[in-house]
Amino acid sequence: MFRYAVRRCVGMLPTLFVIVTLAFFVIRLAPGGPFDEEQTLPPEVKANLEAAYGLDRPLHEQYLRYVAGLLRGDFGPSFRMRDVGVSELIARGLPVSLTLGVSALLLALLVGIPLGVLAALRERSITDHGVTLLSSLAIALPAFVSGPLLALVFGLYLDVLPVAGWESGQPRYLVLPVVTLALPMIAYVARLTRGSLIEVMRASFVRTARAKGIPESQVIRRHALRPALLPVVSYLGPAAAFAVTGSLVVETVFGLPGTGRYLVQGAINRDYTLVMGMIVVYGSLTLLCNLLADLIYGWLDPRVRYE
Amino acid sequence: MLEIADLEVAFETRMGHVKVVSDFSLSVARGECVGIVGESGAGKTQALLAVMGLLPRGARVSGSARLQGEELLGRGAGALDEFRGARIAMIFQDPLTALTPHMRVGDQIAEVLVRHRRLSWSAGRERALELLRAVHIADAERRLRQYPHELSGGMRQRVMIAMALACEPDVLIADEPTTALDVTVQAQILALLAELKRTRGMSLVLVTHDLGVIAGLADRVAVMYAGRLVEQGTARAVLKAPRHPYTRALLDSMPRLDVPSSEPLRAIRGQPPDPRALPAGCAFHPRCDLAADLCRSARPRLRPTGDGMVACHRPLGAAAGEEGPTS
Numbered sequence: 001m002f003r004y005a006v007r008r009c010v011g012m013l014p015t016l017f018v019i020v021t022l023a024f025f026v027i028r029l030a031p032g033g034p035f036d037e038e039q040t041l042p043p044e045v046k047a048n049l050e051a052a053y054g055l056d057r058p059l060h061e062q063y064l065r066y067v068a069g070l071l072r073g074d075f076g077p078s079f080r081m082r083d084v085g086v087s088e089l090i091a092r093g094l095p096v097s098l099t100l101g102v103s104a105l106l107l108a109l110l111v112g113i114p115l116g117v118l119a120a121l122r123e124r125s126i127t128d129h130g131v132t133l134l135s136s137l138a139i140a141l142p143a144f145v146s147g148p149l150l151a152l153v154f155g156l157y158l159d160v161l162p163v164a165g166w167e168s169g170q171p172r173y174l175v176l177p178v179v180t181l182a183l184p185m186i187a188y189v190a191r192l193t194r195g196s197l198i199e200v201m202r203a204s205f206v207r208t209a210r211a212k213g214i215p216e217s218q219v220i221r222r223h224a225l226r227p228a229l230l231p232v233v234s235y236l237g238p239a240a241a242f243a244v245t246g247s248l249v250v251e252t253v254f255g256l257p258g259t260g261r262y263l264v265q266g267a268i269n270r271d272y273t274l275v276m277g278m279i280v281v282y283g284s285l286t287l288l289c290n291l292l293a294d295l296i297y298g299w300l301d302p303r304v305r306y307e
Numbered sequence: 308m309l310e311i312a313d314l315e316v317a318f319e320t321r322m323g324h325v326k327v328v329s330d331f332s333l334s335v336a337r338g339e340c341v342g343i344v345g346e347s348g349a350g351k352t353q354a355l356l357a358v359m360g361l362l363p364r365g366a367r368v369s370g371s372a373r374l375q376g377e378e379l380l381g382r383g384a385g386a387l388d389e390f391r392g393a394r395i396a397m398i399f400q401d402p403l404t405a406l407t408p409h410m411r412v413g414d415q416i417a418e419v420l421v422r423h424r425r426l427s428w429s430a431g432r433e434r435a436l437e438l439l440r441a442v443h444i445a446d447a448e449r450r451l452r453q454y455p456h457e458l459s460g461g462m463r464q465r466v467m468i469a470m471a472l473a474c475e476p477d478v479l480i481a482d483e484p485t486t487a488l489d490v491t492v493q494a495q496i497l498a499l500l501a502e503l504k505r506t507r508g509m510s511l512v513l514v515t516h517d518l519g520v521i522a523g524l525a526d527r528v529a530v531m532y533a534g535r536l537v538e539q540g541t542a543r544a545v546l547k548a549p550r551h552p553y554t555r556a557l558l559d560s561m562p563r564l565d566v567p568s569s570e571p572l573r574a575i576r577g578q579p580p581d582p583r584a585l586p587a588g589c590a591f592h593p594r595c596d597l598a599a600d601l602c603r604s605a606r607p608r609l610r611p612t613g614d615g616m617v618a619c620h621r622p623l624g625a626a627a628g629e630e631g632p633t634s
Contacts (some may be wrong), residue, residue: 210361216384
């Protein structure tokens with residue numbers, strides 16, 4: 001399995017290369033550049049700036065220089081934030097974003113799976129219908145609605161949690177963002193768990209376990225739950241991507257100093273290197289999550305072969 | 308040993324109340340093998356799943372099923388778990404889907420012993436090894452640690468049997484144990500069941516649609532049609548001189564070695580009836596060559612004939628004056 005993981009990691013490189021190449025040229029397709037502002041710069045100044053960042057060179061040359069930099073681990077300078085490299089910005093913001101994303105994913109699993117199990121075991125009961133209804137709501141509500149709502153209730157009315165902001169080492173600031181980001185994921189995980197557990201409980205091997213006199217709680221835990229979690233694991237890849245895109249909104253709503261806002265700001269400002277850096281980071285994270293999902297899949301189902 | 312009386316199984320469906328088993332009574336003595344035969348959908352499996360309390364929710368079961376005098380029906384799952392796997396065990400048709408895919412087969416066997424005999428897992432696995440040897444699995448140490456998908460169909464069924472035997476149950480119910488296997492493996496599994504029945508004095512209920520299996524293993528036979536018993540008797544008598552036209556038809560529809568293969572098989576004409584709309588009178592009359600007016604209007608009761616029972620107005624082989632059509 002270790003060899004499989006290593007091989008998959010190596011296999012990610014071509015994928016990343018394609019992502020980098022596509023992103024590089026697509027950004028350039030958008031009209032405007034990093035030094036076009038409402039207040040137009042004197043042409044000489046603009047020409048100087050562009051020369052300094054190599055933007056006056058032909059596009060393919062810029063591309064080759066960027067890729068060469070990447071291979072050395074250099075994401076290049078930010079065009080708009082003076083004196084700061086993109087690598088430094090990422091190093092500053094990524095820990096916050098990762099904490100947010102990973103916590104939200106864990107919360108989604110810890111809450112979503114038990115909810116789904118509960119709904120499945122009481123199929124068509126009030127509990128089941130309640131879970132289904134609430135999960136539809138959680139999926140339908142975008143973070144820019146649920147986030148401020150949660151901030152309003154828990155930050156303002158109840159006054160138990162900070163409305164926004166960040167102080168490192170203070171997990172209180174993470175609670176509302178994590179919950180906001182996790183809500184739709186909890187809902188998806190609960191639905192997937194419910195659906196597949198209902199199906200697995202009708203499987204022949206569950207009947208065998210019952211015929212052996214195994215108490216129902218153990219039938220579920222030992223026999224039914226593992227196969228029922230396979231769809232949830234498959235969802236981990238997309239969920240990771242969702243945690244990333246969701247964090248853009250959530251970090252903005254709660255004013256967290258994560259990397260999400262760099263992507264937005266970078267795109268608005270045509271800060272090419274910053275956007276590229278974020279794309280590389282988010283792309284790698286998504287690929288890694290997919291690999292992780294595949295490895296967990298094999299652990300849950302011994303019939304999966306790594307070849 | 309096992310006494311089933313007036314068992315009735317019905318399902319609540321969108322189309323209404325559908326009875327799949329009616330008036331089913333059967334007794335199995337210690338060390339006896341009773342075969343239950345009939346076409347698919349005759350209610351054989353449903354009747355035995357009802358005894359084991361394994362029917363899906365929505366099934367309505369009434370009647371009685373006693374294991375050594377103790378009633379099994381109507382118990383909650385928790386109380387039934389004391390019996391299931393320990394004193395009455397069941398093996399199923401397709402051993403691939405009937406085994407948990409992500410558990411090593413040794414653990415699946417050990418689980419029964421951990422549950423009922425309060426063994427530790429390691430002691431359970433040791434005992435599982437002995438059981439695998441008892442059902443003649445070669446290289447048992449290695450097999451113990453394998454997953455079901457790594458075993459052949461015959462080996463999987465042996466694992467199922469080992470699992471069912473783990474606590475030396477009084478009664479073993481085998482639901483089409485050889486249907487999913489190829490012929491040579493079938494013969495091996497049947498020989499194994501025969502051996503276990505003989506050496507352990509276990510009662511065996513064998514559900515099958517294969518009369519050949521019955522001939523080899525069963526002491527007595529019960530024939531089911533459309534949810535009801537239509538004939539019952541010693542295997543020898545029923546197979547040799549069936550009284551019910553349906554049993555006769557079943558026998559005739561079997562391929563035989565002593566008949567030239569150019570001779571077409573005699574299939575039973577028509578289809579098994581839809582349990583939602585059973586024919587009036589004898590449920591078999593639309594497919595029966597001997598059907599008379601009485602058969603279309605009155606349902607025949609199960610009546611004793613010789614050493615067996617038959618539910619037919621015009622039983623076969625009835626000597627003149629013995630059991631003619633009731634007027």
